[in-house]
Each structure stands twice: as C-alpha cells, then as structure tokens.
Amino acid sequence: MNDPTSLSLTQTIDGLAKKSFSESDLNKAYGDRIKKLNPGLNAFLEVKENSKGIPAGIKDLIAVKDMQMTCGSKILEGYTAPYNATVINKLIDNNVSFIGKTNLDEFAMGSSGENSAYGSAKNPWDKNKVPGGSSSGSAAAVAADLCTFALGTDTGGSIRQPASLCGVVGLKPSYGRVSRYGAQAMASSLDQIGPLTKTVADARKVLEWISGPDAYDSNCVKSYFKSTKRLKDLKGITIGIPKLKNQKGSDAGLDIGVLGVMEKAYQKLKELGAEIREIDLPHTEYALAVYYIVMSSEVSSNLARYDGIRFGSTREKFGDEPKRRIMLGTFALSTGYFDDYFIKAAKVRTLVKQDFEKAFEKCDVIVGPVSPTVAWNLGEKISDPLTMYLSDVYTIPASLAGIPGLSVPCGFANDLPVGLQILGKYLDEDTILSVGELYENATDWHKQKPRLQAPERSNGGQAKL
Amino acid sequence: MKNKKPEVVGAFDTKHIAKLANLILSDQEVDTFTLQLVSILNYIEHLNKADTNSVDATYNVSPNKNETRKDTASVCLTQDEALQNSTNTKNGQFVTKGVFKSE
Numbered sequence: 001m002n003d004p005t006s007l008s009l010t011q012t013i014d015g016l017a018k019k020s021f022s023e024s025d026l027n028k029a030y031g032d033r034i035k036k037l038n039p040g041l042n043a044f045l046e047v048k049e050n051s052k053g054i055p056a057g058i059k060d061l062i063a064v065k066d067m068q069m070t071c072g073s074k075i076l077e078g079y080t081a082p083y084n085a086t087v088i089n090k091l092i093d094n095n096v097s098f099i100g101k102t103n104l105d106e107f108a109m110g111s112s113g114e115n116s117a118y119g120s121a122k123n124p125w126d127k128n129k130v131p132g133g134s135s136s137g138s139a140a141a142v143a144a145d146l147c148t149f150a151l152g153t154d155t156g157g158s159i160r161q162p163a164s165l166c167g168v169v170g171l172k173p174s175y176g177r178v179s180r181y182g183a184q185a186m187a188s189s190l191d192q193i194g195p196l197t198k199t200v201a202d203a204r205k206v207l208e209w210i211s212g213p214d215a216y217d218s219n220c221v222k223s224y225f226k227s228t229k230r231l232k233d234l235k236g237i238t239i240g241i242p243k244l245k246n247q248k249g250s251d252a253g254l255d256i257g258v259l260g261v262m263e264k265a266y267q268k269l270k271e272l273g274a275e276i277r278e279i280d281l282p283h284t285e286y287a288l289a290v291y292y293i294v295m296s297s298e299v300s301s302n303l304a305r306y307d308g309i310r311f312g313s314t315r316e317k318f319g320d321e322p323k324r325r326i327m328l329g330t331f332a333l334s335t336g337y338f339d340d341y342f343i344k345a346a347k348v349r350t351l352v353k354q355d356f357e358k359a360f361e362k363c364d365v366i367v368g369p370v371s372p373t374v375a376w377n378l379g380e381k382i383s384d385p386l387t388m389y390l391s392d393v394y395t396i397p398a399s400l401a402g403i404p405g406l407s408v409p410c411g412f413a414n415d416l417p418v419g420l421q422i423l424g425k426y427l428d429e430d431t432i433l434s435v436g437e438l439y440e441n442a443t444d445w446h447k448q449k450p451r452l453q454a455p456e457r458s459n460g461g462q463a464k465l
Numbered sequence: 466m467k468n469k470k471p472e473v474v475g476a477f478d479t480k481h482i483a484k485l486a487n488l489i490l491s492d493q494e495v496d497t498f499t500l501q502l503v504s505i506l507n508y509i510e511h512l513n514k515a516d517t518n519s520v521d522a523t524y525n526v527s528p529n530k531n532e533t534r535k536d537t538a539s540v541c542l543t544q545d546e547a548l549q550n551s552t553n554t555k556n557g558q559f560v561t562k563g564v565f566k567s568e
Binding site for chain 2: 079175189215218221283286289290292293300304315323326327331341343344348350351389401
C-alpha cells in the first residue's frame with residue numbers, strides 16, 4: 001500500500017471506493033504523520049484520533065461540537081464548541097471526519113501566522129519562514145500532508161495568501177456562497193469560509209459539499225455550487241492582467257523573483273489557448289485603506305461580544321493585533337469621524353467593486369500574484385503592522401468586491417512557493433476552477449512537496465528550530 | 466474631507482478610544498499603539514484623493530434583501546449547552562455585573 005497521506009482528496013475517495021486502503025488505515029497514517037511532524041510545524045492546536053471518515057483539518061475558529069475553539073486567542077482558552085458549524089454538518093454528511101483544529105492568527109487577524117497566542121505555525125518549506133495567515137495552520141497542514149484537506153476563512157486574503165506561501169491550492173468562494181454559521185465573525189461583510197487543498201479538483205469537490213443556502217446565515221445565496229464546466233483548453237477564454245504600476249500604497253513592491261514566475265505562468269496560459277488582455281483597475285490603489293477601515297469597524301463591533309460573561313475570559317486577554325483593530329474600528333465609527341472614515345471607505349469600496357464589473361465586461365477571469373513576495377522570515381514584519389498589512393495588497397480588492405479567488409501553485413522563487421491568483425465574476429467559481437485546473441494539469445508545481453523531517457526532540461507542540 | 470490630515474491624526478486620543486472600546490491599556494501599550502495607529506491613519510488618508518461625490522456607499526455585496534422567518538421556536542441549544550463555557554453561573558443562569566452598582 002502506498003502511503004495514503006500523499007494522496008489528494010479525489011484520489012483518497014477513489015482509493016477508499018476501490019478498497020486500496022481502509023478508513024482506519026487512512027486515519028492511522030495521518031495520525032502517525034501528525035505525531036511525527038506537528039511538533040516541528042505547530043500546524044494543529046488540537047488533534048483528535050478517529051478511525052473513520054476522511055480526515056480534514058479545521059481552522060480553530062470554526063465550531064466542531066465537543067472540540068476546542070480558541071480562535072488562536074487566550075480569551076477563548078478552554079472553550080469547547082457546543083454545536084457544529086453548518087459547514088461541519090455538511091462535511092459529516094459527506095463522510096469527512098475532523099483530525100484536528102488548525103492554528104491561526106488570533107481571531108484571523110494577521111498575514112503571517114505569528115499573531116497566534118499559541119505560537120506561530122511554521123512554513124513546511126522552511127521552518128524559519130512564516131506560513132502566511134491567517135489560515136496558517138490549515139495551509140501548513142495541507143502542504144505537509146497532515147490532513148486530506150483543510151477549511152480556512154478568508155476576509156482579506158486569509159485562505160489565498162497562506163495557500164500561496166505554502167504551495168497549496170486555496171479557494172475563497174464568492175461572498176455568500178458558503179454559510180458562516182458557527183465561524184467566529186471577524187468582518188461580517190467580507191468573511192467567507194473556503195477550502196485549502198492539494199489540487200484544484202479537490203477544492204471544487206469541497207465547495208460542492210459546503211456551499212448552499214442556510215437559514216442561519218441570511219447572506220447566503222439561495223443556490224448550490226454545481227460544477228458543470230470542464231474546459232479542454234483555454235481557447236475562447238480571455239484572461240485579464242491588471243496593468244502593473246508603481247502604486248503609491250502598494251510600495252511593499254512586487255518581488256522581482258515573483259514577477260518572473262508570474263510572467264512564465266501568463267505564458268503558459270497563453271500556450272493553453274487563452275487570449276491575454278491588459279485591464280485597468282484604477283481604484284485598487286485605495287483597496288487596502290478601504291479594507292482597514294471597513295474590516296476594523298466590523299471587528300470592533302463583532303468582538304464587543306467578548307465580555308467574559310457567557311463564555312471566554314475578560315478583554316485584557318486580547319492580543320495586540322485584535323486590540324489595534326478594535327481601536328482603529330472604534331475610532332472610524334466614533335462621533336466626528338464616522339463620515340470621514342467609515343462612510344468615505346464604504347463609498348470608495350463601491351468604486352473598487354465597479355472596477356471589477358467593468359473589467360469583467362472585457363475578460364472572463366483576472367490573474368496576477370497572490371502575494372508580492374514569497375514567505376518571509378519569522379519575526380521580520382511583526383513589529384511594523386503597516387508593513388504586514390501591505391502583504392495583502394493583491395488579495396484585498398477581490399474581498400471588497402465579494403468575488404471569488406483561487407490560489408494555484410505556479411512556481412518557486414528562492415526555493416519558496418509562489419501562487420497564481422485567479423479571480424472570477426461573482427458566483428462564477430466554476431470558471432476560475434476550470435482555468436486553474438487546466439493550468440495545474442499542464443504544470444507539475446503542485447506535485448512538488450516540502451522535504452520534512454521530524455524535530456529531534458519536541459517540546460510540547462512548539463517547534464525546535 | 467479635504468486635507469484634514471494634520472488635525473485628525475493629531476487628535477488621535479488612544480486613551481479615549483480605548484475607553485470607548487472597553488479595553489484597558491498599560492501606559493506602554495498606549496505609547497506603542499498611538500505610534501502604530503497614527504502611522505496606519507496617515508496611510509489611510511490617501512483615500513481623500515478618491516472622488517466619491519456621486520458614489521453610493523457599499524455596505525454589503527450580497528444580492529439578498531432582508532431575510533425574515535416565521536416567529537416560531539426551532540431547535541436551539543439546551544440550557545446546559547448554553548452555560549457550558551461560562552465560569553460564573555447560578556441557578557442555571559449567567560451571573561452578570563450589576564448594572565446600577567457598576568458606576
């Protein structure tokens with residue numbers, strides 16, 4: 001028997017159907033691998049041994065009944081979820097079991113994983129590098145073959161960016177595509193649950209499982225995602241590439257190595273038959289500023305529930321990043337500043353959304369980098385919040401517009417993975433998944449795996465570097 | 466909001482905002498957060514360059530209108546489940562701070 005932990009979700013489903021291995025073999029193989037590698041990666045905050053089902057990792061701000069749910073925060077240390085999130089019930093209906101709760105930046109606030117109150121997850125490609133965030137543990141766990149697939153959440157890039165930095169597939173569905181009932185709310189007009197997977201086909205499969213209307217999330221659309229599109233090539237598909245300009249506000253700068261990888265990826269899409277067209281998204285230079293007002297305002301309201309009465313500790317247990325964002329949002333909503341900050345940002349958000357609507361009159365999908373750089377050193381940006389925020393400059397515009405985005409492995413720069421971002425029209429996940437899958441089938445970036453060794457001695461879940 | 470930059474950022478009162486946000490900060494935190502938040506707000510100021518004179522605000526991108534349901538009881542948490550994560554309960558209820566004693 002081959003090691004089933006190296007298989008994708010669709011291969012795993014096939015393997016089980018053909019009885020190449022049993023569910024018990026599968027769970028044992030993943031459990032053993034977690035025991036060996038998690039001490040060095042800190043991808044899981046809680047591990048649960050099962051003998052049945054397809055083992056998935058779940059970001060530790062999505063409720064799984066009778067498992068912990070810390071949200072990466074000391075304020076929820078010891079909290080046990082009393083019910084299942086809607087996505088969890090949907091996965092159970094599809095024979096998925098939950099092998100662990102994955103690490104994350106506290107309350108999903110961060111781009112590196114380092115804001116976790118339980119120690120940062122590590123990048124499986126280089127344990128001195130960040131895995132990205134906020135779905136840091138989900139991305140690291142999938143990259144290291146510690147689960148068949150994982151769920152994360154994406155508010156401004158928190159699925160796509162760690163997927164890119166860890167070399168796995170990450171899908172942020174359209175806003176409203178998937179119920180958020182049972183996920184800790186961060187910014188309610190932006191949050192979305194989605195999969196981190198080993199292949200694009202896996203992401204499609206998970207989206208089919210978890211999408212659909214839910215009476216417990218009124219923002220959910222009334223339809224289910226059903227994939228109907230399978231392209232043979234990209235003939236007839238127009239791909240938009242945003243003009244690169246040295247925007248003030250994105251001067252975190254696109255790394256030259258990442259740019260080189262991107263140009264090769266665009267070339268490959270062209271070889272597959274796509275027509276490439278330059279497009280203009282003139283208001284994206286404002287997206288990051290809009291995001292930090294809108295998101296922080298919604299955060300300040302959503303985290304007001306932490307009063308230490310019904311659950312959780314008192315508010316002094318919040319870490320620095322939640323405190324910063326709560327204060328920024330409180331300021332933006334306060335008397336005298338509401339119109340100048342919150343309303344202004346909400347108006348500019350309209351312009352960002354309209355940019356995409358206009359662009360999609362001329363193209364079917366938009367491609368570009370997920371992250372301006374590959375994974376950086378642990379500790380490098382942690383004392384400068386603004387520099388950290390700038391690492392989300394390419395993922396945030398789609399979040400504001402509510403459109404779907406996919407990160408697909410597309411190469412390496414400095415031996416670290418680079419992700420190609422594919423954005424689509426609202427509710428048109430089918431097209432971005434089809435384009436992503438064709439690209440994936442024509443390349444073998446996704447087959448490359450990090451070389452991992454167990455740490456010599458573990459010290460209670462924290463990595464020994 | 467034309468070029469209001471200096472006084473808006475200059476007026477950033479971390480202690481006042483922390484009080485509004487129900488956060489208790491140490492003096493060290495007040496100093497650090499003030500520097501960091503002012504730098505973030507300075508960056509945000511470039512929103513002023515965007516012309517929004519004839520633009521409506523976007524608060525939600527969902528196509529859904531208001532959702533209603535029949536006002537009937539449905540499945541919900543049991544009393545024990547609802548209380549299981551609280552450290553301070555009495556007679557099957559949450560203990561809260563006294564409203565009138567707190568000032």
